[in-house]
Amino acid sequence: MPADQLSQVFSALADPIRRDIVARLAVGDATVNALAEPYDVTVQAVSKHLKVLEDAGLVSRTREAQRRPVHLEAEVFDLMTKWIERYRRQAEERYRRLDDLLRTLPDDTEPTPPPQTGAHR
């Protein structure tokens, strides 16, 4: 996936309604009307959200006149999740090495003063 597409995916998923739409589409395809139902927004507003998701390659819509079921492109979503997960795993691995090291370090450094020193003045 090109880098700018990943950016689009990130910003597309920054919105709570769009994240919710994606979560619901993970269960199965749905029409715009069905998707709009639980929200306190117009079908038009939901259509706008879908356009953002579509531009990011996260969802696709078949061109069937009025009933255009929205379909989640799970592959794109998985790929992005994998990128972040691998980055996370790499950081995790690094910090487990740090955990290990910290356990072997002697306590020869000055302990930090306790946070509440106000009473001792």
Added chain:
Amino acid sequence: MNTTPSTHQTEITSDPDVPLVRITRDFDAPPAKVFRAHTDPELVVQWLGPRSTEMRVEHYDCRTGGSYRYLHTSDGNEFGFHGCFHEVRPSELIVQTFTFEGEPDGVALEKLEFEDLGDGRTRLVATSLVDSFEDRDAMLASGMEHGVREGYERLDELLAG
């Protein structure tokens, strides 16, 4: 398989408006100790580089106004990294720049905050800010290579130690 006293989650956050990646992780050690593991080059080499690579520190002068340069060697290839320490406050904060010499014009601004959680524990919040979303994504994508190669065995090995 888990012999560590406790295992802390490493959390990754990105931001839709600003090209940054933030890593949050807790440690069972006081801030002074976690801080020292970030400033003493002899300690830094023991954990910072991926295990498949050898890390060689050219210089590592972790104080306000100081600088660093180190090299990772992997399969005969050398990768250089350098940067400056802009603000270093013992057991509290490190603000530094980070450049991968393969992309000399690119620079990340890194902020490491050591938060005292009490009871000898520390929360480390490491934020990397770059100047475009493309660079942010490239940074995230860079995790792929090592993630695939290394696998979990090395972790288990470390945890058993």
